[in-house]
Every structure is written in C-alpha cells, then in structure tokens.
Amino acid sequence: MFSRAYRLVITLxxxxxxxxxxxxxxxxxxCYSFWSVSADQVILHSWSLDNYRELLHVHVYLQTxxxxxxxxxxxxxxxxxxxxxxxxxxxxxxxxxxDLFYQLVIIPLWVSYLVRAYAWKTIxxxxxxxxxxxxxxxxxxxxxxxxxxxxxxxxxTLTHIYTPFAFLPIYxxxxxxxxNLVEASHDLGASPRQTFWxxxxxxxIPGVLAGATFAFVLSLGDxxxxxxxxxxxxxxxxxxxxxxxxxxxxxxLGAAISLCMLLLVLGLLFLSENLEKKWSFR
Amino acid sequence: MTSQSEVGKQTRDGAQPLLSxxxxxxSFGKNxxxxxxxxxxxxxxxxxxxxxxxxxxxTLLRIIAGFETADSxxxxxxxxxxxxxxxxxxxxxxxxxxxxxxxxxxxxxxxGYGLQVAKAPKDEIAARVEQALTMVKMTAxxxxxxxxxxxxxxxxxxxxxxxxxxxKILLLDEPLSALDANLRRQMQVELKSLQREVGIAxxxxxxxxxxAMVMSDRIALxxxxxxxxxxxxxxxxxxxxxAYTAQFIGHTNLLRGEVHEGVVRCGSLxxxxxxxxxxxxxxxxxxxxxxxxxxxxxxxxxxxxxxxRVRHRAFHGSTxxxxxxxxxxxxxxxxxxxxxxxxxxxxxxFSPQDAVPVRESExxx
Numbered sequence: 001m002f003s004r005a006y007r008l009v010i011t012l013x014x015x016x017x018x019x020x021x022x023x024x025x026x027x028x029x030x031c032y033s034f035w036s037v038s039a040d041q042v043i044l045h046s047w048s049l050d051n052y053r054e055l056l057h058v059h060v061y062l063q064t065x066x067x068x069x070x071x072x073x074x075x076x077x078x079x080x081x082x083x084x085x086x087x088x089x090x091x092x093x094x095x096x097x098x099d100l101f102y103q104l105v106i107i108p109l110w111v112s113y114l115v116r117a118y119a120w121k122t123i124x125x126x127x128x129x130x131x132x133x134x135x136x137x138x139x140x141x142x143x144x145x146x147x148x149x150x151x152x153x154x155x156x157t158l159t160h161i162y163t164p165f166a167f168l169p170i171y172x173x174x175x176x177x178x179x180n181l182v183e184a185s186h187d188l189g190a191s192p193r194q195t196f197w198x199x200x201x202x203x204x205i206p207g208v209l210a211g212a213t214f215a216f217v218l219s220l221g222d223x224x225x226x227x228x229x230x231x232x233x234x235x236x237x238x239x240x241x242x243x244x245x246x247x248x249x250x251x252x253l254g255a256a257i258s259l260c261m262l263l264l265v266l267g268l269l270f271l272s273e274n275l276e277k278k279w280s281f282r
Numbered sequence: 283m284t285s286q287s288e289v290g291k292q293t294r295d296g297a298q299p300l301l302s303x304x305x306x307x308x309s310f311g312k313n314x315x316x317x318x319x320x321x322x323x324x325x326x327x328x329x330x331x332x333x334x335x336x337x338x339x340x341t342l343l344r345i346i347a348g349f350e351t352a353d354s355x356x357x358x359x360x361x362x363x364x365x366x367x368x369x370x371x372x373x374x375x376x377x378x379x380x381x382x383x384x385x386x387x388x389x390x391x392x393x394g395y396g397l398q399v400a401k402a403p404k405d406e407i408a409a410r411v412e413q414a415l416t417m418v419k420m421t422a423x424x425x426x427x428x429x430x431x432x433x434x435x436x437x438x439x440x441x442x443x444x445x446x447x448x449x450k451i452l453l454l455d456e457p458l459s460a461l462d463a464n465l466r467r468q469m470q471v472e473l474k475s476l477q478r479e480v481g482i483a484x485x486x487x488x489x490x491x492x493x494a495m496v497m498s499d500r501i502a503l504x505x506x507x508x509x510x511x512x513x514x515x516x517x518x519x520x521x522x523x524x525a526y527t528a529q530f531i532g533h534t535n536l537l538r539g540e541v542h543e544g545v546v547r548c549g550s551l552x553x554x555x556x557x558x559x560x561x562x563x564x565x566x567x568x569x570x571x572x573x574x575x576x577x578x579x580x581x582x583x584x585x586x587x588x589x590x591r592v593r594h595r596a597f598h599g600s601t602x603x604x605x606x607x608x609x610x611x612x613x614x615x616x617x618x619x620x621x622x623x624x625x626x627x628x629x630x631x632f633s634p635q636d637a638v639p640v641r642e643s644e645x646x647x
Binding site for chain 2: 184186187190
C-alpha cells in the first residue's frame with residue numbers, strides 16, 4: 001500500500017485545484033446572490049432575498065427560463081431521435097464498418113463549436129446556401145426569414161452539436177447488451193421488431209437517460225448558439241446571465257439566476273442517476 | 283464399412299425421422315467448420331452431439347436453431363424444409379450455454395416470454411408458466427429477477443422457458459458446463475428424466491463423453507467437422523468404428539498388427555481372426571484385460587495369454603489403472619480391482635472377441 005504522505009502529495013494538487021477554482025467561486029456566487037447593487041453601481045454587501053423575489057416577479061426571467069427549457073427539450077428529443085437509430089444501426093447492423101462509422105460520428109466533436117455554429121449561419125442566412133438553393137430551384141421567391149435568428153435555428157444548431165453526446169451513451173449501452181439475449185428472443189419466437197421493443201429498448205434505457213441528460217443539460221446552459229443564431233426571439237437564459245454580469249452590471253441578480261440554474265441541473269442529474277439505477281440490471 | 287454420409291442415417295426405429303440433416307456444410311472464411319454432415323433425429327430421442335472444442339458441434343446446433351445459415355445442404359423437419367425459416371418461425375427452442383435469461387424480466391416473465399410474443403391469452407400464459415415452473419421446481423422464485431437466483435436455478439428457468447413453448451426439438455448448448463461437479467451430475471439425471479416425461483426430442487451438445495454416455499439414447503461423435511460415428515452409448519463404447527472414437531470415448535489400447543493367413547500378430551501376441559491379409563488396428567479396452575491369479579490353470583480355449591511387468595499404477599478408488607509392459611516392449615493399460623498387495627510380474631489374458639478392429643482416423647486439414 002502507498003504511504004500516507006505519498007497519498008497526500010498525490011491527492012492534494014487536484015483537491016486544491018477543485019477548491020480554488022470551483023468551490024470558492026460557487027461560494028462567492030452564493031454570497032453575491034444575496035447582495036445588491038446601488039444606483040451608482042457599487043455592490044452592497046447587505047443580505048436579502050430581493051434578487052430571488054425579482055426573479056419570480058419580473059416576467060422576462062421566468063419566460064426566458066421556460067423558453068430555454070423548451071428549446072433544450074426539443075434539442076433532447078431530436079438528438080435522441082437521431083442518435084438512437086444511428087447507435088442502433090452501428091451496434092447491430094454495421095458489421096465490419098462499425099469502427100469507421102463510429103469515428104465519423106466522433107470527428108465533428110473535434111471541430112470547434114464556434115466553427116459549427118458559424119457554418120449554420122452561412123447555411124441558414126438570407127443570402128445563405130439554403131435560401132440560394134431554394135430560390136434557384138424556384139421553390140421560394142424570397143429568402144425565408146424564419147430560418148436564421150429564430151428558436152428554429154438554435155434548436156437545429158444545438159441538435160447538430162449535441163447529437164453525438166446523446167449518441168455515445170446510447171451506443172455504449174447497446175454494445176453492452178449480450179447478443180445471446182437477442183438470439184434467445186428470436187429463438188422464443190419473437191420477430192426482430194418484437195425483440196427490439198421487448199429486449200433491446202428496455203436494456204438500453206440507461207444509455208437513453210444518460211444521453212438525454214447530456215443533451216438537455218448542455219443545451220439548457222448554452223449561450224453561443226442563441227447569441228449567434230437566435231435573434232431576439234431565440235434568447236436563452238444564459239444570454240441574460242451573460243449580460244447581467246457584463247453590460248448590465250448586476251452581478252447579484254446574475255448570481256441568483258446562475259444558482260437557480262445550478263440547482264435545476266443538479267436536480268436533473270440526481271433524477272436521471274436514480275432512474276438509470278432503476279433501469280440497470282447487472 | 284459405411285461411407286461418411288451414411289454414418290448418421292440410421293435412427294432407432296424405422297419411422298419417419300423428426301429431423302433430417304442432409305449434406306450440411308459450413309465454412310467461416312477458410313476454416314471449414316462442418317463438412318457433409320448427414321444425421322437423422324427420431325421423435326422423442328435424446329441425441330448427444332459430442333466433440334472436442336472446435337469440432338463444429340456448436341455451429342451445427344446454431345444452424346438447426348437458425349442463428350447461422352449453412353453454405354450447402356438442407357434440414358427437414360417432418361419432411362418440410364426447416365433451414366429456410368428464420369429462427370423465430372422454427373418449432374425449435376434452445377437452452378443457451380450461459381442461459382441468456384432476460385435480466386429486466388422476472389423469472390415468470392422470462393418463462394412466459396415465448397407465449398407472450400405469440401399473443402397467447404393471459405390466463406393461458408399464467409397457467410402454462412405455473413405448470414412449467416412446477417415442472418422445474420421453481421414456483422417459489424417466480425417473482426425474482428434472474429440476477430437474484432443461483433446458477434443451477436437459472437439453468438432450470440432456461441429449461442422451463444424453452445419447454446413452455448412445446449417445441450418439437452429442444453437444443454441444449456453445453457448447458458451444464460457452468461455448474462460444479464455435484465450439481466452437474468444431479469442435473470444430468472434430472473434432465474434425462476425430464477426428457478422422458480415431456481417426450482420431446484433433445485439435441486444436447488457437450489464435450490464431456492461421460493455426460494454423453496449417462497444421458498443419451500444415441501451419441502453423434504463429431505471430429506473436425508465430420509461425423510465419426512453415430513450409435514447408442516453401449517455400442518459406441520463396445521464397438522467403436524474408428525481409432526479416434528475408441529480413444530475419445532473411454533480409455534483404450536490401440537494394437538497395430540498384421541493379418542497373415544487367418545492369424546493376426548501384434549508384437550508377441552497372436553490369435554486367429556476371420557479377416558483378409560493386411561495391416562489391422564485393434565482397440566482393446568483396459569477392463570477387458572484380466573489378471574491371472576498365481577497357480578491358476580493353463581489358458582482356457584480361445585484366450586490370449588501373456589506376461590508383463592507393471593511400470594506404473596494410478597489409483598482410482600475401486601479400480602486402479604496399471605501400465606503393463608510386455609516382453610517385447612508393447613505397453614498396455616489394464617484396469618484391475620484395487621488390491622494393495624500385488625507383484626510387479628503379472629500374467630494376463632484377454633478374449634480375442636474383446637479386441638475390436640477399428641478404422642484408422644484419417645488426418646483432416
């Protein structure tokens with residue numbers, strides 16, 4: 001066994017790192033959320049629940065939060081609808097090309113987020129690839145305006161970006177299903193379709209839950225896609241936080257929103273962890 | 283001497299076979315796993331496919347179940363093509379080597395799975411599941427998940443899950459290999475009596491020749507993708523057709539000899555035979571060589587008597603296995619009752635009818 005001193009030396013740096021760069025900022029955030037800003041933009045260290053009260057009573061915050069959740073929910077559903085069939089095909093039917101396809105799914109993750117978001121901008125814009133094409137084949141006469149600077153653009157971009165995150169855990173859970181269970185199901189008279197619904201899908205639920213959690217949590221906190229492609233109607237809660245910490249200079253209110261988001265996400269993670277446990281059988 | 287494709291064709295009775303396998307062949311890449319297998323399985327028969335690992339026995343089973351397709355040949359069940367149907371349309375069920383119970387379903391749901399997907403009425407499912415669980419004495423665990431029950435219990439559930447569908451043939455892929463020795467022996471007996479009770483044909487795959495002998499009506503011995511011999515256990519033991527069969531099933535002594543004018547000569551031993559001149563190979567079981575007590579009379583009629591020296595002895599409980607070296611250097615294994623006092627110089631004899639002429643087992647690549 002390792003000596004006490006050795007273990008201390010090994011574990012101290014990462015512990016310090018986490019403490020200084022994670023726990024301390026969270027603690028500060030927590031404190032800020034109870035403070036306030038004076039008219040001449042000085043942070044007042046007086047404790048009150050005013051920020052949380054404002055959150056509940058000013059319409060725009062809750063509205064934006066719900067819109068963000070609705071966008072994240074759509075991204076989650078579309079990511080699952082794309083990711084699951086892809087993972088299923090790769091795991092059960094791709095045969096020798098499995099590894100190649102797997103790499104193809106992973107490669108987009110190496111490309112910078114910004115590049116991918118900008119790519120959608122050039123595709124969806126009024127002079128963009130899509131509108132030019134639609135007019136060229138005379139399907140439309142004028143550029144379609146709703147394509148860019150809309151929740152639609154945000155959902156599309158986030159779905160593109162986060163589908164691999166939904167795909168990966170689903171693929172992993174499908175790969176873990178013993179193939180003799182599939183054979184046993186066929187052996188007992190179940191058609192491929194019945195086998196999917198009765199054996200494969202139930203056994204891949206933990207992967208689906210993990211994938212859904214990834215997609216939802218990551219897109220809920222996203223602020224670049226709405227900033228670049230969302231327009232006024234596609235603003236998400238993180239954009240408000242960013243502006244409160246920046247131009248608006250209301251750190252206490254920003255901190256309060258951030259903490260609410262943090263609690264929401266933690267609650268979701270806790271819930272999905274429990275559900276995953278309930279659905280795993282080994 | 284029967285040709286290879288004839289080997290498997292005799293069934294126990296003359297009735298129409300339940301399953302006919304005809305000239306089946308299968309390769310994985312360059313590896314020829316099965317070559318020209320022909321075999322018939324009778325109604326309610328317990329047939330064991332016996333072979334070493336790599337002999338192709340599991341592949342043969344998987345082709346019958348429908349998980350693999352043969353490169354050539356055909357399988358008929360009661361006269362109709364079986365090999366063209368997908369696995370879920372075959373009246374064949376499998377007990378898998380590692381049971382393959384569905385981990386997300388309870389024991390009862392596992393057993394009822396086949397009936398459920400066949401959309402049987404609810405009360406019928408319940409009744410038949412109950413009956414199947416009673417048959418394997420597992421009613422108490424009906425609501426447990428497979429992970430919560432022991433290996434032997436999982437084994438029973440796998441059996442019940444397959445039998446509840448009333449298949450025409452039950453395939454068993456080394457189902458006892460994961461169990462410890464005692465439980466294994468117990469399950470062999472249970473499995474055999476269960477098979478008699480339900481009257482369904484069992485095709486049982488194993489590499490364990492003892493297991494094969496205990497349970498089977500017939501044994502089909504597979505060697506490197508070809509059937510070596512198909513016969514009831516007693517026959518395959520006492521009249522092995524080839525050197526490989528004789529060596530794989532039980533212990534034997536292989537005696538290489540030369541026939542000349544109605545007398546065979548193996549080293550210093552000779553006895554009259556009814557065979558044409560030429561080289562022969564004999565299988566002589568160790569228990570068919572008898573020790574002669576000192577002072578006993580001369581050799582009786584029609585026995586071969588000789589002297590030997592014990593080189594090695596291995597104690598097996600009620601018997602011991604002696605390695606005896608004869609005067610001319612010929613070495614024989616002899617099974618004798620385990621008596622403590624015994625001189626190393628022995629007089630032995632055997633009856634010529636116990637020496638069975640066997641074919642050489644040709645090399646296969």
